[in-house]
Amino acid sequence: MSRVSYMTDEGLKKLREELALLESVERPKISRQIAEARDKGDLSENAEYEAAKEAQGLLEMRIAKLKETIAASRLIDESKLDTSKVQIMNKVKIKNLKNNAVMVYTLVSESEADLKAGKISISTPIAQGLLGKKVGDKVEISVPAGKVPFEILDISL
Template identity: 35%
Template sequence: MEEKKKLLTYAGLKKLEDELHDLKVNRRKEVAGKIKEAREQGDLSENAEYDAAKDEQRDIEARIEEIEKILKNAEVVVEDEVDVDKINVGCTVKVYDEEFEEEMEFQIVGSSEANSLQGKISNESPVGKALIGRCVNDKVSVETQAGTIEYRVLEIQRSI
């Protein structure tokens, strides 16, 4: 079964590549040192430091594998080529929340970059799906767990 392509912005790609480099170059060495140190303490059957270091090593290797899988299936969105007539991945969108009468701003990114605390929403999230393809002044209804949210698109621009 072929993996589906993961959309990434250039910034997201760079961030993942930097994290991968750090994990492979720095963190692996760091954990290997912890394991060596714990081994030198003798009996490994009751050595909490050894167990913790091995757990950390397992987590690092799992994250390396996860990042490599994402990068292997990544499709980079070139923000300079994003069409700002319609909302798409790589856009920053300003919307007006009809119910709470407030403006909100979202950056539409691929699912592996999403971070709602930073205003980065996935193109696969309910809000992201509803906004994709919309234009300025469009009204958008989004079905969420909390109920229906009504937005009006105010502005679309390229993410920088």
């Protein structure tokens, strides 16, 4: 069994929509491709058939992973979130004390992470280093480039 994944209603809705698309559109499409390739004759030398079967395997793996994630998901009651210390679903404004760069990240579940949108997974080293800290706290976080000092400037929803 996978570990519990906390997420927003919006994040869970996106996963369910993706699952529905894969099951109702992509799965039948690949089945048709396999049937068409099978109709072309000798399967032992049919590259189209092999490619379609491989695509089917990858699709079924993705469907299984989505079902597992959805089953292990727990919705977060956003009305009960607190901004006195860093926790999942908080927007955290931090300052890199080495280069004075200021960044804003929202800590989210792995399935909702999107760096371009400023959403980082709760399992990343930066998020792990920030959890439980308060505004004004200074933390040193180990990242692939080494240890980086940060100061927490603001915590919001």
